[in-house]
Amino acid sequence: MKTLFYILAFTAISLSQTISAQERPNTINSYYAIKDALISGNANLANSTASAFIETVTADSSLPGQNKKALINDASNIAGTKDIKKQRVFFSALSESLIALSKVQKLDANPVYHAYCPMTKSSWLSASAAIKNPYYGSAMLTCGKVVGPLK
Numbered sequence: 001m002k003t004l005f006y007i008l009a010f011t012a013i014s015l016s017q018t019i020s021a022q023e024r025p026n027t028i029n030s031y032y033a034i035k036d037a038l039i040s041g042n043a044n045l046a047n048s049t050a051s052a053f054i055e056t057v058t059a060d061s062s063l064p065g066q067n068k069k070a071l072i073n074d075a076s077n078i079a080g081t082k083d084i085k086k087q088r089v090f091f092s093a094l095s096e097s098l099i100a101l102s103k104v105q106k107l108d109a110n111p112v113y114h115a116y117c118p119m120t121k122s123s124w125l126s127a128s129a130a131i132k133n134p135y136y137g138s139a140m141l142t143c144g145k146v147v148g149p150l151k
Contacts, residue, residue, distance in 0.1 A: 027063070027071070028107045028125070030056040031098055034078060035124060038091055038134035039141070043084040050078035050087075064104060070097040088135050092122035099123060102150045114147040123147070 030053040037045035053075045057068055074094035078087045099114065101107065102125075113126045120135045131144045 026108075027053075027056055027060055028098075028112060028127075031094070031125065032127060034075070034091065034094070035126070035134045038084070038088055039132050039137055041084060041137040043082045043087060046084065046087045046091075047079055047082050050075045054079060062105070063101070067097065067101040067104070071101070088120075091124070091134060092120065095122065095124045098125055099150075107150065112150045114150055115144050116147050117144040119143055125150070 030049070033049040034046055034053055037043075037049050054072055057063060057071045057075065060068070063071070071094065074090060074097050077090035078094065081087060081090075098107070102112070107125075108127075110127060113129050114123060115126055115131060115133075116123050117133055117135050119140065122135055124134055126132070126146075129146050131142045131146065133140055133143045136143060
């Protein structure tokens with residue numbers, strides 16, 4: 001009987017950890033959505049994905065307070081305008097805040113690549129090593145270089 005109790009308890013704990021990991025907000029994927037909107041040059045989409053990012057970050061209880069505050073502030077700037085040029089400037093700050101977060105917390109189980117645009121002297125993060133520059137979109141889509149994967 002005791003063995004059965006331990007098996008049930010272990011199963012319940014394992015199941016609850018699996019569910020909470022699946023329900024955990026995915027900050028990096030929300031960030032990628034903003035990046036992709038900027039790559040396509042769609043200011044309205046960048047605006048709405050930044051708003052969704054704010055909701056995701058707000059719901060993510062695993063984020064340290066100072067990092068969370070910076071991410072919300074930076075994304076609020078993007079969500080507060082529909083001017084693509086301003087959104088791209090604000091995206092640089094958001095990227096730096098996410099890079100700072102990566103120094104204290106792993107962003108994703110999958111590789112996250114740190115890319116850099118020498119023209120704007122700005123970084124961004126990507127799920128792929130292929131360069132798709134969010135600061136210039138189609139005007140200079142492949143401008144930049146991969147600095148390396150985040151550790």
